[in-house]
Amino acid sequence: MEKIIDESKQGDALILEQKKQNSKKLYIESYGCAMNFSDSEIVASVLNDQGYNTTDKLEDADLVLVNTCSIRDKAEQTVRKRLEKYNAVKRTNPKMKVGVLGCMAERLKSKFLEEEKIVDLVVGPDAYKDLPNLLAEVEDGHDAINVILSKDETYGDISPVRLNTNGVSALVSITRGCDNMCTFCVVPFTRGRERSRDPQSIIEEINDLWNKGYKEITLLGQNVDSYLWYGGGLKKDFAKATEMQKATAVDFSKLLQICAEAQPKMRIRFSTSNPQDMSLDVIETMAKYDNICKHIHLPVQSGSNRILKEMNRLHTREEYFTLIDNIKRILPDCSISQDMIAGFPTETEQDHQDTLSLMEYVKYNFGYMYMYSERPGTLAERKLDDDVPEATKKRRLAEIVQLQREHGEIQIKKYLNKEVEVLIERESKKSNAQWSGKTSQNIVAVFPKENYKVGDLVKVKVLDCTTATLIGEAVGYSQNN
Structure with a gap:
C-alpha cells in the first residue's frame, strides 16, 4: 500500500437511494482524501432535501458537482480535465449547471468563475448549507460563490447520506x-x-x-x-x-x-x-x-x-x-x-x-x-x-x-499460522468464491466464503500471504460478532 488516496475511488459518481418526489438529478464526483468523500455525503444530504436524486449518468444531470482536492498537483490536473469533460457535455445540455466544491474552491475561485468561466458556482468546505441559496442565484442567471471559512461549522446537525457504501x-x-x-x-x-x-x-x-x-x-x-x-x-x-x-x-x-x-x-x-x-x-x-x-x-x-x-x-x-x-x-x-x-x-x-x-x-x-x-x-x-x-x-x-x-x-x-479477526466487507476482487475484509490492524485478509456473510466478524487462520494480503480459512465466528 503506497498511496493514502484510494485511486479506485477517485472520481466515483456517488449514488444513493432515490426519493420518488425528487425530479432533479445530481451527478457528484469526489477526489482526494477521506474527508472529501465524507463531505460529499453531507452535500448529497443537503441537496436530497432540495429535490435532487443522484445519477451516475453525466448526460442526465441537471447539476454536476466535483469535490476537489488541492493536496497534490496530480489531483488538481485530474479535476481540470473533468471540468473540460463536463463543459463538453454542457454544450449539448445547456440547462446543466456545473459547480466546484472543496479545497480547490477557495484557491481558484476567481480563475474558475471569472477568467476561465468553466463553472457556475464555487462552494468552499464550510458553505455546503448555503447550497440552496447559491443554486437559486445560479437559476437567476448569476454566478454564485461562497468560500467563507467558518469558525464553528462542523455539520454536526446534518445526518450524512451514505454514498457508495458497503453497508459495513x-x-x-x-x-x-x-x-x-x-x-x-x-x-x-x-x-x-x-x-x-x-x-x-x-x-x-x-x-x-x-x-x-x-x-x-x-x-x-x-x-x-x-x-x-x-x-x-x-x-x-x-x-x-x-x-x-x-x-x-x-x-x-x-x-x-x-x-x-x-x-x-x-x-x-x-x-x-x-x-x-x-x-x-x-x-x-x-x-x-x-x-x-x-x-x-x-x-x-x-x-x-x-x-x-x-x-x-x-x-x-x-x-x-x-x-x-x-x-x-x-x-x-x-x-x-x-x-x-x-x-x-x-x-x-x-x-x-x-x-x-x-x-x-x-x-x-x-x-x-x-x-x-x-x-x-x-x-x-x-x-x-x-x-x-x-x-x-x-x-x-x-x-x-x-x-x-x-x-x-x-x-x-508475522501473521502466518496465527488466527486473526476479520470483518467481512465484500467479495474478493480476484475470486467470487472468497470474502475480503480487514483485520483490526487494517490488513486485508481473504478466505473461502462458506456460510458467512458481509458484516460478519470471523476468526481466520492465516495459511499464506502476499506482500499486502493475508490468505486463510475461517475457523468460526468471532466472540465479538
Missing part, C-alpha cells in the same frame, strides 16, 4: 480544519482553523449507524488527536474558555472511550493522527477497549530533524522514537503506518539517509510515500526553493518505497 463501514467526521501550519500543506488555507464537533452529535451518528447495520466507523479529521470539545468554537481559543468549560472539556482519548462504550461491538478506527498530539492517554485507551482497532496512522514526513524543522513539524526524530516505543510497549499487536515526503526543499543525502534509518527503527507495516510537489499558497512555496532535482527525488522515493516493501513483508509474515 462508515466515516464519521469529528473535526474540521487544521491548526498545524506545516509548510508543505494547503489544508489550513483551504479548510480553515481547527474546530471540533459536539461529542453528543457524534455518538448519535454512531448509534444511528449501528441501528442501520454498520459494524465499523472511522473517526475522521485532518488531525483527530487534537480533538477538543469545550462547548464550541476554535481550538486555539480554548485558552479563553471558562474554568467550567475547561473542567468538562472532552479530548480525543475521552471521545474514544465514550464511543467505545456507547457501542461495544462497533469497531472503531481513526485517521489521521499527528505525532505531537498523540498522547499516552490515547494509546492506553486503545489498549483498554477491544473494539478500538489496533492500527495507528502516524505521518512522520521525514526522518531528519533539520527537514522536520523546515516543514514546521512540531516533533523531533527523538520524540517520534519515544512515541513509537510507547506504542510498541502498550500495544504490542498494533500496526503502524506512515506518510513520507521525498525531496523536500534543501533535503541533502544525509537527510535522506536519516529518513531511511528512521524507517529501519520503526519498520512500518505500510506507508504512503510521495515526491515533494510544490503547492501554490503554502509557506514552502513562498519561502523555499524547490531545489532538489527531479531525478534525485525519484531515486530517493524509489529507495523509500523499496525499504517499505521489505519492512511490510517482514511485518505481514
Whole structure:
C-alpha cells in the first residue's frame, strides 16, 4: 500500500437511494482524501432535501458537482480535465449547471468563475448549507460563490447520506480544519482553523449507524488527536474558555472511550493522527477497549530533524522514537503506518539517509510515500526553493518505497499460522468464491466464503500471504460478532 488516496475511488459518481418526489438529478464526483468523500455525503444530504436524486449518468444531470482536492498537483490536473469533460457535455445540455466544491474552491475561485468561466458556482468546505441559496442565484442567471471559512461549522446537525457504501463501514467526521501550519500543506488555507464537533452529535451518528447495520466507523479529521470539545468554537481559543468549560472539556482519548462504550461491538478506527498530539492517554485507551482497532496512522514526513524543522513539524526524530516505543510497549499487536515526503526543499543525502534509518527503527507495516510537489499558497512555496532535482527525488522515493516493501513483508509474515479477526466487507476482487475484509490492524485478509456473510466478524487462520494480503480459512465466528 503506497498511496493514502484510494485511486479506485477517485472520481466515483456517488449514488444513493432515490426519493420518488425528487425530479432533479445530481451527478457528484469526489477526489482526494477521506474527508472529501465524507463531505460529499453531507452535500448529497443537503441537496436530497432540495429535490435532487443522484445519477451516475453525466448526460442526465441537471447539476454536476466535483469535490476537489488541492493536496497534490496530480489531483488538481485530474479535476481540470473533468471540468473540460463536463463543459463538453454542457454544450449539448445547456440547462446543466456545473459547480466546484472543496479545497480547490477557495484557491481558484476567481480563475474558475471569472477568467476561465468553466463553472457556475464555487462552494468552499464550510458553505455546503448555503447550497440552496447559491443554486437559486445560479437559476437567476448569476454566478454564485461562497468560500467563507467558518469558525464553528462542523455539520454536526446534518445526518450524512451514505454514498457508495458497503453497508459495513462508515466515516464519521469529528473535526474540521487544521491548526498545524506545516509548510508543505494547503489544508489550513483551504479548510480553515481547527474546530471540533459536539461529542453528543457524534455518538448519535454512531448509534444511528449501528441501528442501520454498520459494524465499523472511522473517526475522521485532518488531525483527530487534537480533538477538543469545550462547548464550541476554535481550538486555539480554548485558552479563553471558562474554568467550567475547561473542567468538562472532552479530548480525543475521552471521545474514544465514550464511543467505545456507547457501542461495544462497533469497531472503531481513526485517521489521521499527528505525532505531537498523540498522547499516552490515547494509546492506553486503545489498549483498554477491544473494539478500538489496533492500527495507528502516524505521518512522520521525514526522518531528519533539520527537514522536520523546515516543514514546521512540531516533533523531533527523538520524540517520534519515544512515541513509537510507547506504542510498541502498550500495544504490542498494533500496526503502524506512515506518510513520507521525498525531496523536500534543501533535503541533502544525509537527510535522506536519516529518513531511511528512521524507517529501519520503526519498520512500518505500510506507508504512503510521495515526491515533494510544490503547492501554490503554502509557506514552502513562498519561502523555499524547490531545489532538489527531479531525478534525485525519484531515486530517493524509489529507495523509500523499496525499504517499505521489505519492512511490510517482514511485518505481514508475522501473521502466518496465527488466527486473526476479520470483518467481512465484500467479495474478493480476484475470486467470487472468497470474502475480503480487514483485520483490526487494517490488513486485508481473504478466505473461502462458506456460510458467512458481509458484516460478519470471523476468526481466520492465516495459511499464506502476499506482500499486502493475508490468505486463510475461517475457523468460526468471532466472540465479538
